[in-house]
Amino acid sequence: MGKTFSKPEALTDAHTHYCPGCTHGIVHRLVAEVIDELGIRENTVGIAPVGCAVMAYNYFDCDFQEAAHGRAPAMATGIKRVRPDLMAFTYQGDGDLASIGMGEIVHAANRGEKFTTIFINNAIYGMTGGQMAPTTMPGQRATTAPAGRDVEATGMPIRMCELLSTLATPGYISRQTVLKPKYVNKAKKAIKKAFEYQKENRCYSFVEIVSTCPTNWGMTPLDSLKWAEDTLLPYYPLGEFKTPEE
Amino acid sequence: MAKVLMKGNEAIGEAAIRAGCKNYFAYPITPQSEVAEYLAKRMPEVDGVFLQGESEVAVGYMIFGAAACGERVMTTSSSPGVSLMSEAISYIAGARCPAVFVNIMRGGPGLGGILPSQADYFQATKGGGHGDYRLLVMAPEGVQEAVDMTMKAFDLAEKYRGPVMIMGDGLIGQMMEPVEFPEDFTPTPMNNDDWATSGMATRGTDKRNLVKSLFLDPKQLNDHNLLLKAGYDRMRQEEVRYEGYNTDAEYKLLIVSYGTMSRVCKTAIDTMKEEGLEIGMVRPQTLFPFPEQAIHDAAAKESCSHVVSIELSMGQMVEDVDRCVKGQRPVTWYGECGGDIPTPEEIIDHVKSLLKN
Amino acid sequence: MQKEVMFAGFGGQGILLSAKLLAYAAMEQGAEVMWIPSYGPEMRGGTAYCTVVVSDKLIGSPIIKNPTHLVAMNRPSLEKFAPVVKPDGVVLINSSLIPVRSGRDDVRELIVPANEAAVKLGSVKCANIIAVSAFAAMSKMVDVDILRECVKKEFAKKPKIIPLNMKAFDEGLKIAGM
Numbered sequence: 001m002g003k004t005f006s007k008p009e010a011l012t013d014a015h016t017h018y019c020p021g022c023t024h025g026i027v028h029r030l031v032a033e034v035i036d037e038l039g040i041r042e043n044t045v046g047i048a049p050v051g052c053a054v055m056a057y058n059y060f061d062c063d064f065q066e067a068a069h070g071r072a073p074a075m076a077t078g079i080k081r082v083r084p085d086l087m088a089f090t091y092q093g094d095g096d097l098a099s100i101g102m103g104e105i106v107h108a109a110n111r112g113e114k115f116t117t118i119f120i121n122n123a124i125y126g127m128t129g130g131q132m133a134p135t136t137m138p139g140q141r142a143t144t145a146p147a148g149r150d151v152e153a154t155g156m157p158i159r160m161c162e163l164l165s166t167l168a169t170p171g172y173i174s175r176q177t178v179l180k181p182k183y184v185n186k187a188k189k190a191i192k193k194a195f196e197y198q199k200e201n202r203c204y205s206f207v208e209i210v211s212t213c214p215t216n217w218g219m220t221p222l223d224s225l226k227w228a229e230d231t232l233l234p235y236y237p238l239g240e241f242k243t244p245e246e
Numbered sequence: 247m248a249k250v251l252m253k254g255n256e257a258i259g260e261a262a263i264r265a266g267c268k269n270y271f272a273y274p275i276t277p278q279s280e281v282a283e284y285l286a287k288r289m290p291e292v293d294g295v296f297l298q299g300e301s302e303v304a305v306g307y308m309i310f311g312a313a314a315c316g317e318r319v320m321t322t323s324s325s326p327g328v329s330l331m332s333e334a335i336s337y338i339a340g341a342r343c344p345a346v347f348v349n350i351m352r353g354g355p356g357l358g359g360i361l362p363s364q365a366d367y368f369q370a371t372k373g374g375g376h377g378d379y380r381l382l383v384m385a386p387e388g389v390q391e392a393v394d395m396t397m398k399a400f401d402l403a404e405k406y407r408g409p410v411m412i413m414g415d416g417l418i419g420q421m422m423e424p425v426e427f428p429e430d431f432t433p434t435p436m437n438n439d440d441w442a443t444s445g446m447a448t449r450g451t452d453k454r455n456l457v458k459s460l461f462l463d464p465k466q467l468n469d470h471n472l473l474l475k476a477g478y479d480r481m482r483q484e485e486v487r488y489e490g491y492n493t494d495a496e497y498k499l500l501i502v503s504y505g506t507m508s509r510v511c512k513t514a515i516d517t518m519k520e521e522g523l524e525i526g527m528v529r530p531q532t533l534f535p536f537p538e539q540a541i542h543d544a545a546a547k548e549s550c551s552h553v554v555s556i557e558l559s560m561g562q563m564v565e566d567v568d569r570c571v572k573g574q575r576p577v578t579w580y581g582e583c584g585g586d587i588p589t590p591e592e593i594i595d596h597v598k599s600l601l602k603n
Numbered sequence: 604m605q606k607e608v609m610f611a612g613f614g615g616q617g618i619l620l621s622a623k624l625l626a627y628a629a630m631e632q633g634a635e636v637m638w639i640p641s642y643g644p645e646m647r648g649g650t651a652y653c654t655v656v657v658s659d660k661l662i663g664s665p666i667i668k669n670p671t672h673l674v675a676m677n678r679p680s681l682e683k684f685a686p687v688v689k690p691d692g693v694v695l696i697n698s699s700l701i702p703v704r705s706g707r708d709d710v711r712e713l714i715v716p717a718n719e720a721a722v723k724l725g726s727v728k729c730a731n732i733i734a735v736s737a738f739a740a741m742s743k744m745v746d747v748d749i750l751r752e753c754v755k756k757e758f759a760k761k762p763k764i765i766p767l768n769m770k771a772f773d774e775g776l777k778i779a780g781m
Contacts, residue, residue, distance in 0.1 A: 078311025513663030
């Protein structure tokens with residue numbers, strides 16, 4: 001009997017530093033599997049964010065650059081403009097992408113830069129210790145919103161897929177999650193599509209993954225999966241928001 | 247090649263292309279937007295990359311991303327824009343990527359003004375961004391030197407694997423002078439090293455590359471920073487450039503001045519020489535590394551009773567001059583910091599008043 | 604020997620171009636040259652001025668407070684800069700737009716109805732060419748034949764307008780008495 005399960009080539013042997021129950025690991029694996037399946041590992045440059053995934057370069061076995069907070073889309077732009085033959089992807093969290101890096105992500109998407117963004121939305125700042133993110137839900141507690149997010153003072157959570165979908169430039173915009181196995185397969189399909197669009201030099205591609213943060217949410221991994229499904233998914237609906245064919 | 251009449255800003259753009267830099271990212275800001283306008287036309291002609299970014303912040307990282315691929319890359323900006331890019335410059339220095347930045351300085355702080363200034367001396371030579379790093383900084387006195395320095399900057403950036411800055415001012419950017427580009431210059435990028443994230447297939451290897459500035463382990467960070475320091479020390483040994491002006495004479499006073507300001511000083515020195523008053527000048531062409539020994543030795547000359555740092559700022563370089571003179575002679579500042587440039591006559595008056603006291 | 608000329612007028616009068624043509628000609632003659640514009644908000648429809656320095660040796664200061672000559676294309680320029688011109692310099696006055704004179708008796712005034720002459724030739728746009736050729740002829744700052752070639756080269760990409768500008772160039776020489 002042959003081998004039925006193995007680690008993707010695009011992942012290193014390193015153990016991740018992610019907390020138990022965190023979904024980063026699943027998403028890393030999905031991205032790595034897609035890189036393997038498309039045979040692009042040797043032409044791929046990843047860009048790590050600032051956030052929990054800051055050391056993503058320890059886990060992906062391809063060339064990697066490490067960006068400043070929020071600036072990964074600008075670096076990917078630099079890469080793709082001078083080396084359009086390379087594949088580039090940014091891997092960014094919600095603080096990185098939707099707060100400090102809002103300018104860079106919107107403009108990169110609007111220019112139709114031919115790279116792929118994997119956006120991990122877990123509605124909180126992870127690495128810095130549970131501060132409020134632009135995607136934190138109304139009433140959700142955070143260390144900088146101890147009484148829960150007050151939308152009178154901080155506005156409503158930002159829905160990035162919806163926002164980016166308003167851009168007239170063609171692109172691939174999809175929101176997925178990995179909260180349950182049935183979602184994982186769909187998420188992988190979306191990630192694969194995103195990389196394929198890039199490979200075909202079609203358009204900018206963006207896949208949001210609704211994720212968990214048991215540690216900073218103060219929940220068990222299981223509870224956090226449930227909370228995400230009950231609270232986040234109604235506000236962050238899954239699906240394809242835009243495809244270049246439209 | 248015959249001489250051509252070019253604006254400093256345009257000449258800098260052309261120099262980059264001649265130096266084999268086919269990648270330019272920028273954001274418009276007075277008084278250097280002509281570089282972008284020029285390269286928006288020229289880059290497509292040489293199959294190069296021109297991109298106007300959404301902000302100087304983003305441009306800094308476009309430069310970082312491109313430089314990290316091992317490609318020659320440049321941006322140009324002016325003071326407020328360079329403040330915004332300083333974050334990226336720190337990262338680029340930390341990640342050891344070669345890149346060329348041009349600052350056509352204007353007045354500050356804040357929006358300041360758009361007239362010539364040298365008020366970013368501290369920003370360029372003492373930091374700008376956060377962390378332990380230095381920039382190799384060159385300051386041209388005119389359009390031809392701006393061309394020469396721009397072309398040289400790419401080699402130096404690669405030699406030291408770090409950012410290099412050209413510091414001009416609004417006048418150098420805006421004025422036209424005849425320039426000559428080297429006839430048969432073949433750029434020799436040294437970038438195709440094994441450090442760049444150029445794709446494993448490009449390098450024909452199975453070893454991936456990381457371009458990063460994060461070192462959580464204190465020993466690793468210490469070692470990394472000492473590696474940077476070794477580069478800066480080597481710059482101090484190998485890259486100091488300056489011009490001595492009338493320094494063979496028995497000068498009564500030594501001027502230290504750079505860029506546009508030093509040209510005005512040259513006229514003042516010539517005029518005083520005709521009157522029989524000898525004044526010498528050391529003109530730093532590199533602001534970092536600074537011509538420490540040259541200034542020290544020039545100040546030590548028997549005939550010299552005073553050293554004056556003449557700058558378009560409220561007195562920034564004067565601190566370095568003072569450091570080099572080491573108390574041998576009084577060191578003072580003279581200049582303007584609002585956008586006007588002292589005239590030769592004003593400099594002569596000031597020098598004479600110093601010598602009277 | 605160093606000579607400086609300041610060109611001044613409204614934005615849109617081709618001030619920077621006239622100055623550039625003069626600088627270009629001086630460079631072709633092998634001289635050291637510097638062309639220094641005013642820049643910034645002044646470019647936006649207000650007054651534009653530009654200084655050209657020509658020298659037989661390396662040019663020092665780009666700051667010229669007292670130019671050798673002045674080409675004034677409008678009245679504010681004349682009033683502002685005529686007092687600072689060095690004695691014996693040429694002060695060209697575009698009399699089409701300037702009803703007054705320099706008020707100096709130690710400079711050489713050159714009265715050029717540049718706009719009217721240009722309109723007669725077919726377009727007011729060539730007033731700056733009339734002015735620069737007249738100025739060059741009187742000041743002898745550059746060789747007029749070389750300057751003429753520079754004008755041709757400058758318009759090489761728009762050959763249709765070369766004949767008009769050549770006529771303007773000759774008109775300038777005529778007004779200067781050449």
